[in-house]
Amino acid sequence: MKEYIVNSLEETRQWAAEFAKTLSAPVVVALHGDLGMGKSEIARKIIQTLRGADTVVPSPTFTIVQSYDGISHFDLYRVEDESELTEIGLEHAMVNDITLIEWPEIAQSMLPKDTIHLYISEYNDGRKIVIK
Template sequence: MRWTVDLPDLAATQALAELLEPLGTVGDVITLEGDLGAGKTAFARAFIQARFGAIDVPSPTFNLVLTYGDGAGLIWHFDLYRLEDQDEVYELGFEEALDGALSLIEWPERLGSLLPVERLSLTFEMAADDRRSLIIDATERWARRLQPLAMARNWVKDRP
């Protein structure tokens, strides 16, 4: 299932992250795609803060991965921009994250064939006047969770 959502400003990006956060569970993968400055890290920061409160959420660009929380609420935030080989992701604890946490992955294309098929893909696109649009691609499991929200928010459903 695919929807397009208008994000007129940073507040809209943050609000969407806060709406999606309760839908995420252990084992989920949410990929964040788009150009530099498109809103990936802003979304991730708002998602993590929606779960854990007003904590500091820096960009993991230099660390490649940062973790938040503990137990069933654990979130791993990957920024794979500097990943040179997809197999390097195993050194970051990728398998552990997939099994026991929710994973937010910026620059998921760097994973190549290691990218999980079951995921929620969010693609941020820049538009005029600092506006952004978001393309939400949901696998069947995610589509079931998102459908009530999409209907309530009047998201534009794209044709396959």
């Protein structure tokens, strides 16, 4: 377990850029944290670090998944049943890609053992990021 404190959005982005460089496919990153904690900001910075700073990274809240040449970004908030996960290509992504998952709880039983779990919470005016 490792713990990081980031005091601003800019520091969160810098942290995510450093973290991105440690990732190589296949790997699953589960982003835990309440609404507004910065899951999408971290995912966006990871994608932009690895695929180019100009990469447009919309939130996948409505599309559920967005793909960037070997990086898959999921937001499972709107998924109601585990059976939908196969349909949307989660298992396929997890064995091939750098797979970033917001609201990963519904997929818990499918996540590989070596999934990197990030827990993001409020800490003073910033955020605490715990890696497990």
